[in-house]
Amino acid sequence: MPVTVELHGVRYAYGAEPVLDGADLELSAGDFVVLAGHNGSGKTTLLKLCLGLLRPQAGTIRVLGSSPEDPATRRQIGYAPQGLRVVTSIPVSVGEVVTAGLTPIRSMWRGVPDEPARISSALAAVGMQDLARECLFELSGGQQQRAILARALVADPPLLLLDEPTTGIDQSLRPRLAAELRARADAGATVLAVSHDPDDFHAVLDRILVVADGHIRQLTHEQFHAHFDVS
Amino acid sequence: MSVFTAAFAVRAYIAVAAVGLTAPVVGSFLVQRRLALIGDGIGHLAFAGVAIGVALSVAPVWGALVTAVVGAIALERLRTTGRIAGDLALAMVFYGGLATGVVLLSATNRFDASAIGFLFGSPFSASWSDVVTVVVLCAVVAATLVPYYRQLLAVALDEETARAAGLPVDGLNLLTVTLTALLVAAGMRVVGLLLIASLLVIPVAAGSRLAHSFRDTVLWGVTVGVLSSLGGLLFALGQGNIQPSGTIVLASIAAFAIAVFAGRRAARRHPRQAAR
Numbered sequence A: 001m002p003v004t005v006e007l008h009g010v011r012y013a014y015g016a017e018p019v020l021d022g023a024d025l026e027l028s029a030g031d032f033v034v035l036a037g038h039n040g041s042g043k044t045t046l047l048k049l050c051l052g053l054l055r056p057q058a059g060t061i062r063v064l065g066s067s068p069e070d071p072a073t074r075r076q077i078g079y080a081p082q083g084l085r086v087v088t089s090i091p092v093s094v095g096e097v098v099t100a101g102l103t104p105i106r107s108m109w110r111g112v113p114d115e116p117a118r119i120s121s122a123l124a125a126v127g128m129q130d131l132a133r134e135c136l137f138e139l140s141g142g143q144q145q146r147a148i149l150a151r152a153l154v155a156d157p158p159l160l161l162l163d164e165p166t167t168g169i170d171q172s173l174r175p176r177l178a179a180e181l182r183a184r185a186d187a188g189a190t191v192l193a194v195s196h197d198p199d200d201f202h203a204v205l206d207r208i209l210v211v212a213d214g215h216i217r218q219l220t221h222e223q224f225h226a227h228f229d230v231s
Numbered sequence B: 001m002s003v004f005t006a007a008f009a010v011r012a013y014i015a016v017a018a019v020g021l022t023a024p025v026v027g028s029f030l031v032q033r034r035l036a037l038i039g040d041g042i043g044h045l046a047f048a049g050v051a052i053g054v055a056l057s058v059a060p061v062w063g064a065l066v067t068a069v070v071g072a073i074a075l076e077r078l079r080t081t082g083r084i085a086g087d088l089a090l091a092m093v094f095y096g097g098l099a100t101g102v103v104l105l106s107a108t109n110r111f112d113a114s115a116i117g118f119l120f121g122s123p124f125s126a127s128w129s130d131v132v133t134v135v136v137l138c139a140v141v142a143a144t145l146v147p148y149y150r151q152l153l154a155v156a157l158d159e160e161t162a163r164a165a166g167l168p169v170d171g172l173n174l175l176t177v178t179l180t181a182l183l184v185a186a187g188m189r190v191v192g193l194l195l196i197a198s199l200l201v202i203p204v205a206a207g208s209r210l211a212h213s214f215r216d217t218v219l220w221g222v223t224v225g226v227l228s229s230l231g232g233l234l235f236a237l238g239q240g241n242i243q244p245s246g247t248i249v250l251a252s253i254a255a256f257a258i259a260v261f262a263g264r265r266a267a268r269r270h271p272r273q274a275a276r
Helices: A043-051 A094-105 A115-125 A142-151 A170-186 A221-227 B009-032 B038-055 B062-083 B085-109 B113-120 B127-159 B159-164 B169-187 B197-210 B215-237 B242-267 B271-275
Strands: A003-014 A017-028 A032-036 A060-062 A077-080 A160-163 A190-194 A209-214 A217-219
Touching: A003 A043, A017 A043, A017 A190, A017 A209, A017 A217, A017 A221, A032 A043, A032 A170, A043 A060, A043 A077, A043 A160, A043 A190, A060 B113, A077 A142, A077 B159, A077 B215, A094 A115, A094 B127, A115 A142, A142 A170, A142 A190, A160 A170, A170 A190, A190 B062, A209 A221, A217 A221, A221 B127, B009 B038, B009 B127, B009 B169, B009 B197, B009 B215, B009 B242, B038 B062, B038 B085, B038 B113, B038 B197, B062 B085, B062 B127, B062 B169, B127 B169, B127 B215, B159 B169, B169 B197, B197 B215, B197 B242, B215 B242
Parallel strands: A032 A190, A032 A209, A077 A160, A160 A190
Antiparallel strands: A003 A017, A003 A060, A209 A217
């Protein structure tokens, strides 16, 4: 399987204190990995480095074979941030939020082929097929988070970077979302989900990675709960 | 001939309708990004441009246009680089632009009724040439918005995610403020530099009370913008001695009040909306 995410000797510090210091990571197509760890350990920082939103102070990062700062690379990444980042001045429909996920791959004058079908499929994947016309701000926090997930999924990207994707989502729905992400990985996508609780994905993930002391380590479920359980 | 069908009235109808139609579309992106006051800042800056145009014997609208565009881009750069707080940057532009205009017009002995016309608008005195300028500027703004609508919406929804998705966020932000500057220059004749920002914001605020989506907010905003512009103009025409820019803005505020009332009634009928 081709390598999709490569970090070598990456360092990133806020002030004098590094959150990542010589971090290495290699993910391949088809990998479903959860990045766990304590609050402030550097999980989201690592995700933002992979997205090109932050620049490493040392080391190299390659995503899908090129720099994450390359707009062409970024257009192939499905990103779901933690929580709602939508400014709430004007009502926005769920369908509009999901459609925004297609904007990077859409030409200026022509829509994406099968655009309505893609949007319906992404909404169905998160169990919101009947809510496309609803105003996002009238929905629960969990439903808003699922709409954000659908936005990340709608373009069928080869790399999914998800920051706490199950935040606020009802426990009963989490296995369904985990299975959906597993299906994406089985189809060849790389899924990297930041989560403080990897149990949400226990049945379907390939590896648990932990950011600790500036490095990235691989753990089993048992090791994670023995040493890093934050629940 | 009725005053309502006189040539000066027809020219005014066309000019206010063009601005009332276009302003809420641009304003939707500003309001969504909590930049509602930027139109005000650019309007104040454009007054300095009017004065520069007068001092250089150039048509005031071109002086206003160039100054508004350059100022808007500078303002956006200051805002995004964080070199100056957003509200402080706007305040500097508010006062600096107005003061520069007053000083330059006074120095050239042109601080007269025509200067007041630029500040508060004078649609009834617009020539056909003025109307063509307004319509062309509005058409340029609308024609630019159509292909960029999706990208501008993605940025307005979530700037960080749009940046992560490879969209040219900085360029799109500059485009937004540049279109705002064009609209301010276009609206100078209609409602004046001090009140043009109201047409960017108030119809959108009214639309947001009636809609469930961004697109519907824009459509409601355009409807309110056109109706309040024409309604305010007709009221001023009927009264004969009232400044139309004031009645246009007051009409849009009345439309906002009606939209708030209608929105609350709808929320009572459909309780889910009340959570908004």
